[in-house]
Amino acid sequence: MNEDLSFILNHLGEDREQGYNAVVPPIVQSGNFTYATVAEMRNTVQHELDRPLYTRGYNPTVAMVRKKIAALEHAEDALMFSSGSAAIAAAVLSFVKTGDHIVCVNKPYSWTKKLLVELLARFGVDHTFVDGTDAENFRKAIRPNTTFIITESPNSLTFELQDLKAVAGIAKEHGIITLCDNSYNSPLFQNPIDLGIHMAAHSATKYLNGHSDVVAGVLAGSAVHMRQVMSRELMTLGAAPSPHDAWLLMRGLRTLELRVNRSADSAEVVSRFLEAHPKVKRVLWPGLESHPQHALAKEQMKRVAGLMTIELDAPDEAAVERFCDNLPSFLMAVSWGGYESLQWPVCALKGPNGYYTDLPFSMVRLYVGLEDPQLLIRDLQNALTRM
Ligand SMILES: *Cc1c(COP(=O)(O)O)cnc(C)c1O
Numbered sequence: 001m002n003e004d005l006s007f008i009l010n011h012l013g014e015d016r017e018q019g020y021n022a023v024v025p026p027i028v029q030s031g032n033f034t035y036a037t038v039a040e041m042r043n044t045v046q047h048e049l050d051r052p053l054y055t056r057g058y059n060p061t062v063a064m065v066r067k068k069i070a071a072l073e074h075a076e077d078a079l080m081f082s083s084g085s086a087a088i089a090a091a092v093l094s095f096v097k098t099g100d101h102i103v104c105v106n107k108p109y110s111w112t113k114k115l116l117v118e119l120l121a122r123f124g125v126d127h128t129f130v131d132g133t134d135a136e137n138f139r140k141a142i143r144p145n146t147t148f149i150i151t152e153s154p155n156s157l158t159f160e161l162q163d164l165k166a167v168a169g170i171a172k173e174h175g176i177i178t179l180c181d182n183s184y185n186s187p188l189f190q191n192p193i194d195l196g197i198h199m200a201a202h203s204a205t206k207y208l209n210g211h212s213d214v215v216a217g218v219l220a221g222s223a224v225h226m227r228q229v230m231s232r233e234l235m236t237l238g239a240a241p242s243p244h245d246a247w248l249l250m251r252g253l254r255t256l257e258l259r260v261n262r263s264a265d266s267a268e269v270v271s272r273f274l275e276a277h278p279k280v281k282r283v284l285w286p287g288l289e290s291h292p293q294h295a296l297a298k299e300q301m302k303r304v305a306g307l308m309t310i311e312l313d314a315p316d317e318a319a320v321e322r323f324c325d326n327l328p329s330f331l332m333a334v335s336w337g338g339y340e341s342l343q344w345p346v347c348a349l350k351g352p353n354g355y356y357t358d359l360p361f362s363m364v365r366l367y368v369g370l371e372d373p374q375l376l377i378r379d380l381q382n383a384l385t386r387m
Contacts, residue, residue: 005072005188009253013067018060027247028052028060049230057235061243065218065250069208072187073200075220079230080246084203085111086239087217088150088181089119091199093237094229095148095177098124103141104150105132105162109181109203112150133293135166142174151197152181153190153300154293156307156336157365159284161293164300168196177225183207183337186260189303199225206337207305209252210259214245259339259370263306266373270366273377274310279384281362282311306368307336314362314387317347323387324348324364329371329379336367341376343367 019026033052035041048057055062062080069078081087092115096102104116106129116127126145130137138149149171153162164180171178180192182200186207192200199221202208209216219229234240241249264287271285283290286297287304297304314320324332330343344365368376 005257008068008071009256012071013064015060015064025061025064025247025250027243029243030059031055049227049235055243056238056240057230059240059243059246061250062241062246065246065253068250068253069187069202069218070220073182073220074191074193075200075226076223077226078218078220079226079234080204080241080249081217081219081234082239082241082245083215084181084183084201084205084217085109085115086237087201087203087219088112088179089115090229090233090237090239091179091201091219091221092116092120092148092150094225094233096120096125097147099145100125100148101143101146102127102148102150103138103146103176104129105152105155105160106130107155107158107160108150108152109156109183112152112181116150131160132162132167133160135163135170138162138167139170142170142176146174146176149176149178150181151178151192152184153192154184154286154297156184157309157359159286159291159309161286161296161300163296164192164195164197168198172196184305184307185301186256186305188257188260189264189305190301193220195300198222203337204249205335207260207263208256208337209249210256210338211248211252212335212338212340214248214252216241216245216249260305261303262370263368264303266371266376267304267306267308267368269373270368270376270380271308274308274380277381277384279313279387280310281313284309284311307365308368309363309365311360312362312364312387317361319387320345320347320362320364323383326386327379327383329376330366336365339370341367341369341371 044051044053066078128141130141151162178197179199180197183203201219204216204218274280275283285308324345330341346359346363347361
């Protein structure tokens, strides 16, 4: 156990004396807060982002989570949002204006892509997607009006990495603000801010909460940046989290270290089984020596997490369906990062209202949860036979 880490997850910021000395902090499920005097209220209004006035701005339960996330990401401050997408959108919106240009890694999270293509484009903010496996591609895409760079290393479907230190260096030469969607790694396996990236965002729906019962997001960065995002995008767009979700997230964080390490340990075993199987064409997982960016993964990440994609050696979509329909220990669902193993067949998400029309039909994303890896392997073996 890492001493600092265990302190952050179990104690930091909890101010137990403020809540009857209860071991578990109470949920301050209140939208507003009251004052005894005009002077007190006037004073609080002047500091509405730092003191309890109205829960969209400041809530004591949410504040506990913010302190923990800032400490986990080695940042001065952090914000919590009602979803990961809200955190990412608020961060990007805060640093661009009409006429600006954004450089974004290829194949980011689907709604990050839509933020650029469908929302910001309407307001005259342009973008370029680049192959992030060579950091120089970011430099080549920079224009005089580029103000923001979005990274996601690795992405959560095809697992390409970006050299974050190199990208951050290039951005700083040009005075460009950088963001990394760090959801895949959790703050335990990678800290983008240590590599020079300005802000780290997470879908807290995934590893941070870890129990598939909350949708939430977080953003970490400098005090100045967080204050800007909070006073403008968080307060005006209003994607603030509920105190109850913050409390559930804090409960999830208690076991973060145990969960992500278990998931990563099992992913190692499962990925090696799959790679050796004749009916599996490819396993995309940066922890394998066969991954084209394995060396960068070892350098930049402490460990590789429990999400991977396989490409089946399947003759047709019917065979892929036979594999997926006979894999009961991997629940068929979107999302990942909870206790339960999941499968997410690309062929189920194609179509006019779907996603990822350019990916092979035989790709299946697998999330390795907390079950015994031998159970998962037995099930995979059986499904591959039935395929
Ligand atoms: C899920 C996810 C998001 C979006 O987060 P929500 O909490 O669903 O809004 C963003 N990035 C990655 C990598 C994700 O997996």
